[in-house]
Amino acid sequence: MIRVEWYEMVNELQGYRVCHPTLEHALGVTDLVALCDVEEMGEPDITLSDVLDMWKSIPIDTNAWIVHTSTNELIGYGFVEETGADRMDTCVFVHLRYKGLGIGTVLLQKVEERAKVLAKGKPGKQRLMNQLPFTNMAARNLVKNRGYHFCRLYERMKIVLEKQPQMTLLPEGVILKTFRPDVDEEALYSIYDETFRDAWGYSKKDATTWIAQKKGDGYDPSLWYIVWQNSFPVGFLMSRMQEDGLFIDLLGVKKEYRKHGIGKAMLQYVFGAAYERKQKTIILYVDSDSLTNANRLYQQVGMDIHSQTALYMKEI
Structure with a gap:
């Protein structure tokens, strides 16, 4: 049974229904987020499989909310996800025709109330991270007024391949191999843990959980x-x-092997794999203040900044 809450807002439409979503709402949520993406950056950055994949890692009956109008139009969506031992992440989306009516505030309230419940009993301070478009000043002001502070800027980078990419040779004695399921999990996690341990926002996870989360839809x-x-x-x-293209989720190189062309070679290799599959669009996200200057590497292989996402933090 879906638990429903009603909020009365001062506008021409009096009734807005807030409830937890079910799997039947996945397509509606995808459409709403895509609409918000188009408004902010000109194109959608989400697919139905993205939503379903995320919903496998969060209990949507407690950690996600949707907002309907009295005519059953889905106009709001928010969630909170435990992404580490001391970190939770959230995003809130409101249909462009219904902004400024308090819907975003209601969803943030639900997110924060749930985050406080999730934080109980955990050692140390819990961080709640809110991601929103850098150009959306109304959203940025909303979260600042609720006690969040700006802490990071992420860039969405993109390239559309016009021809088969040129390959960079790896250093002598270094070879690239395709991942072998049920064989390379431990090695993959170990190199991820070592290369991202010093990255801002890193939060330790056990190998089994991390691998399972990465092996979602589209794996x-x-x-x-x-x-x-x-x-x-x-x-x-x-x-x-x-x-919408090939998405590069993570790339890492051990510190002592950096600046030897390994990252560039991996990028060009996956560019080639995408091109052979007739996919010419490559997308990724990068921290604009990356300790390894990863954004420079991506620019070297022809990627350009397409949009920016601001990360705001609040301690729970």
Whole structure:
């Protein structure tokens, strides 16, 4: 049974229904988020499989909310996800025709109330991260007024391939291999943990949970790669094919192997794999203040900044 709450808002439409979604709402949520994406950056950055994949990792009957009008139009969506031992992430979306009516505030209230419940009994301070378009000043002002502070800027980078990419040779003795399911999980997690441990916002997870979350909808082991020197992993790249292009999820290289062309070689290799599959659009997100200057590497291979996402934080 869906628990329903009613909020009266001062506008020409008096009734807005707030409830937890079911799987039947996944397509409506996808359409709403896509509409918000188009408004902010000119094109959608979400697919139905993205929503379903996320909903596998969060209990939507407690950690997600949707808002309907009296005519049953889905106009709002928000969620909170536990993404680490001391971190939770949230996003809130409101239909462009219904902004300024308090719907975003209601969803943020629900998110924060749930985050406080999730934080109880956990050691140390819990961080609630709110991601929103950098150009959306109304949303940024809303979260600032609720006690969040700006802490990071992420760039969505993109390239549309016009021809088969040129390959960069790996250093002598270093080889790239496709990920082998049920064989390389431990090696993959170890190189991820080592290369991202110092990254801002990193939160420790156990290997089994991390691998399971990455093997969601769109998982294709032929688009995961590990770079080896002898029997030791020194770099990795994880990507997946989406409706809007090939999405590069993570790329990392061990500190002592950086600046030797390994990251560039992995990128060009996956570009080539996408091109052979007749997918010419490549997308990724990068921290604009990356400690490894990853954004410079992406620019070197021809990627451009397409949009920016601001990350605001609030301690719970």
